Amino acid sequence: MSNGLLPSRQLIGVTRFHWQQLLGPIVVVIAVSYLTSGVSASFSYLTEGALALLVMVLSLQVFIGNSGVLSFGQAAFAMVGGFASGLLTAPVKIKENVLDGLWEPLKAVNMGIWPSLVIAVLVGALFAFVTGLLLMRLSGLAAGIATFALLMVADNVFFNWKLIGPGPQVMPQVPKFAFVDESIVLTVIVIIVVYFFGISRRGRLLRATREDALAARALGASVWHLRVLFFTVSGGIAALSGAMYAHHAGAVTARDFYLGFTFTTLAMLIIGGASSLWGAVVGTILVTAIGQVLLVLEGGVTFGSVEVTLPNGARGLVIAAALVVILIWRPKGVTGGKEFNLPFLNRKSAAAHDSHVQRTDANMNIKP
C-alpha cells in the first residue's frame, strides 16, 4: 500500500486549542468596545446594548452553528433571563407599588446585579433544558416551527401573566450597570465558554451530526443528547443576554425580546457566518455599525450641498436586504464561517514547511 511522506506525528490530526481563534475575537471585542464607548456617553450606552446583543448572537451560535438546527426560540430564554434578573434586583418598594399582581416572594426578594445574573443564567438554562428535551427530537423545518412556537408561548405568558412579571407593562427601576466594563467582562466570559464548547469533543461530534446525522450516530454520537446539551448552554447564555439588556436599559418588557430582537440577532449571526464564533462577533459589529450609520441618515445629513434623508424604517430594510444578499451569494457569511486566523501570527513550530499540517490545524474548528 502507498505511503506518503509523514510530517512529525505530533503535528498531525486536530488541534485541541488554537489561541488565535480565541484571543482574536476577544481582543477585537475589547478594542472596539473601548474605542466606541470612548467617543461619548451615548456611544458608551450604545456599546453596552450592542454587547448584550453580541451575547445573544453567541448564544445562537453555540446552538445553531454547531447543530445546524435553526432555532427561532432562543429569545424566549432571553425573556426569562431579563425578567428573572430584573425582578430580583428591582427595589422592593417599586415592585409593591407598580407590580401589584406579582407573586409575594418575588416582591420581597432583592439582591445585587451579579448574583441575579447567576440566577438568571441558571433559570434560563433550566428552561432550555426542559423545553429542549422535547424540541430536540425534531429536525429541520419542524424544529424551526416548534422553536418559533416556543417564542410565541413565552411571549404570551410573559405578556399576560402578572404573577411572574409586569405583564404588558414595563418593569421600571431595574438597576443599571455602572460602567461599560461589566458588559465587556461578561461578553469575554461568554466568548470563552462558547469557544471551548465548540472545540470540545461533544462540539465536534455535534458538528458531525450536522453534516451527516446517520454517519455520526454510527460513531456513537447521540444526536438528541448533544442537541439538548448545547440547547441548554445556549439557553443559559441567552438568559444572560436578556439580563444584560435589562441592566443596560434599566427597564424590561416582554416585547423587548420578541420578533424584532429575534430577527436582528439571527441576521447578525447569518451575516457574520453562523458556523464560527468569529462570524458571530463580526456579524454583530457589522450590523450594529450599519444600523447606526443608517440611523444617522434617517435623521438627515448634509454632504456639501446635498442633503440626504432616508425614510424611517430604512434601517430594517437594509439589514433585511443584506441578509438576503448574504444568503444567496455568501451563505457561509462574510467570514465564510471561518474562525479568526491571521496566518503571519501562526507559531513558527508549525514550521510546518508542511503547509498541509497547518491546513488541518486550522480546519477542524473552522468548518461550518
Add this chain to the structure above:
Amino acid sequence: MTQMLEAVSIVKSFGAIRVLEDVTVTVRKGEIVGLLGPNGAGKTTLLNIMAGYETQNSGTVSIDGGCIDSLPPEARTKAGLARTFQSGRLFPELSVTENVVLGAIGAGASIKVANRRALDALEMLGLTAVMMQPATGLSHGLSRLVGLARALTANPEYLIMDEPAAGLNNHETPALLAALESIQRESGCGMLLIEHNVGLVADACSRVFVLASGELLFEGPPEDALADEAVLSAYLGDATMGLPGGIA
C-alpha cells in the same frame, strides 16, 4: 459462553416485499466472517438491522448474549459494535484525518488519543498519502477505506463492513485483507465482511455466509462455498464470482 455477535432468525419485509427470510448470522470474537451474495440479496439490509438502522419484523440481534434490539445505533456503537457504510458516508466538510479522528472521539477518547489512533488506522490502511485531503474529492473506493479507518479508531469489539473492497484493484484488495487480518490478530475484533465476490475474500475468512434473495444458502468454510451447488446457481451468469482478484 462464547463471545459473539449474533443475528438470529431475522425476518424483514419492506411493505409486501420480503427481503430477509429467517436469516441467522454469527460472528465470534476474533474471527473474520464473510457475508456474501449477489446484488439485492439483502446484505446491506441485514447489516442495517444489526447496527440498529432498520428494525426487523422478527428475530433478535445480540452481543455476547445480551439482546441489543432496543438500542439505537449510537448505543450499539457504544456497546462495541461499529459499522461502515457501502457509500462511505464521510463528513464532506472535513479532511480525511478529521473524519477518522471523529471515530475515536465518538468512542470517548480524548483528542490527543484520538489523533494517535487516527494516525495508526490511516497508516494501517495505507491512507497516509490522502490524509490531508478533503473528504469530498475521494474516489468511492478510498471513501470506503477512510470510513473503515474511522470505524476502526473506535476500537470496536465487532466490526461490520459493507463492501469495503468494492472499487479497489487487484493490489489494493489483498492489502486491505492483510490489514484486516492484522487488526483482528492484534485487537481480537470480530469482523463481518460484506462482499459481492466470493473468491475475493475466501482467503481472509474463516467462515462465510451466502445470502441470495433474502435466504441463507450456505454457511461454512469459504472453499466449500465455491463448490456448493446452491451457491453456484445463485451466482449463475456472474462470471466474477469465483475469480480471486476479479472486479466485482
